[in-house]
Amino acid sequence: MAFTLTDEQVGSFRENGYLIIRRFLEPEEVAKLHRVALADEAIRKNSFDLNDQAGKKTKLALWFTPGQDVYGLLTRSERMVDSVHKLLDGNAPVCHFHSKLMQKEPRVGGAWEWHQDYGYWYKNGYLFPDQMISVMVAITEATKENGCLQVIKKSHKMGRVEHGFAGEQVGASMQYVEFALKTMELVYVELKPGDLLFFHSNILHRSEANLSDSPRWSLISAYNRQSNPPYITDTPSSITPLQTVPDEALFLHDEAGGILEGNTDFLSVEDAKAKS
Numbered sequence: 001m002a003f004t005l006t007d008e009q010v011g012s013f014r015e016n017g018y019l020i021i022r023r024f025l026e027p028e029e030v031a032k033l034h035r036v037a038l039a040d041e042a043i044r045k046n047s048f049d050l051n052d053q054a055g056k057k058t059k060l061a062l063w064f065t066p067g068q069d070v071y072g073l074l075t076r077s078e079r080m081v082d083s084v085h086k087l088l089d090g091n092a093p094v095c096h097f098h099s100k101l102m103q104k105e106p107r108v109g110g111a112w113e114w115h116q117d118y119g120y121w122y123k124n125g126y127l128f129p130d131q132m133i134s135v136m137v138a139i140t141e142a143t144k145e146n147g148c149l150q151v152i153k154k155s156h157k158m159g160r161v162e163h164g165f166a167g168e169q170v171g172a173s174m175q176y177v178e179f180a181l182k183t184m185e186l187v188y189v190e191l192k193p194g195d196l197l198f199f200h201s202n203i204l205h206r207s208e209a210n211l212s213d214s215p216r217w218s219l220i221s222a223y224n225r226q227s228n229p230p231y232i233t234d235t236p237s238s239i240t241p242l243q244t245v246p247d248e249a250l251f252l253h254d255e256a257g258g259i260l261e262g263n264t265d266f267l268s269v270e271d272a273k274a275k276s
């Protein structure tokens with residue numbers, strides 16, 4: 001039976017602003033993603049460091065259009081796109097805004113300040129936060145010790161909170177974060193490899209530095225509906241309907257090709273530096 005979200009799961013996402021799916025990927029599938037992440041030349045060449053306020057670094061690679069590689073096949077898979085379609089407001093086709101391979105290394109992996117993803121995306125001129133979502137897939141285990149994601153349950157109901165600069169990152173107003181923490185529950189999202197987290201674009205989240213001996217690698221993909229164009233920036237991927245692929249494609253794909261450089265529109269290391 002193909003994977004499909006139940007009404008109860010959709011209801012839980014609407015109420016809490018996030019939804020965890022255990023074993024969204026089979027162990028074989030996530031092992032494949034991990035091997036490619038470690039070995040792929042295009043990922044290595046296109047990865048850059050982002051500093052947190054304490055100078056600890058998270059390495060990441062970001063691309064816009066999903067391709068034929070294992071990451072592209074995951075982000076375009078029917079189980080993924082159908083789930084996103086159920087969770088987003090509206091009916092227009094689902095589009096892929098961007099994906100990021102987050103590589104939070106032992107002892108050096110930096111923190112992320114409290115923020116809403118829509119806190120950034122609003123500045124690109126996207127009007128509708130309910131038509132935007134982030135999806136985290138754990139490539140390695142994410143625990144409290146290695147700096148897993150933390151969310152403030154139901155905080156998406158606050159709407160957009162003011163954001164300003166916090167070091168090289170953009171963070172939410174700490175005054176409002178403190179009000180939120182007084183009112184709602186803080187949840188540590190611990191994930192095993194292959195587990196997935198859907199989270200609303202307005203949920204407040206952060207992560208602490210990775211002070212442990214184990215890496216914390218994850219893929220974070222952001223989706224948008226075609227009916228929600230950015231009026232300020234030019235991001236064609238975010239309004240181009242996705243070509244879905246069958247769920248088996250990831251399992252069947254020969255990983256040796258990796259991510260083809262030249263075919264994948266990575267955010268360049270130079271552009272990333274210019275923005276930060």
Ligand SMILES: O=C(O)CCC(=O)C(=O)O
Nearest residue numbers: 102112117149205206207
């Ligand atoms: O992976 C993390 O620790 C958080 C990253 C995040 O929230 C983001 O990139 O927007």
Ligand SMILES: [Fe+2]
Nearest residue numbers: 115116117205
């Ligand atoms: Fe985020």
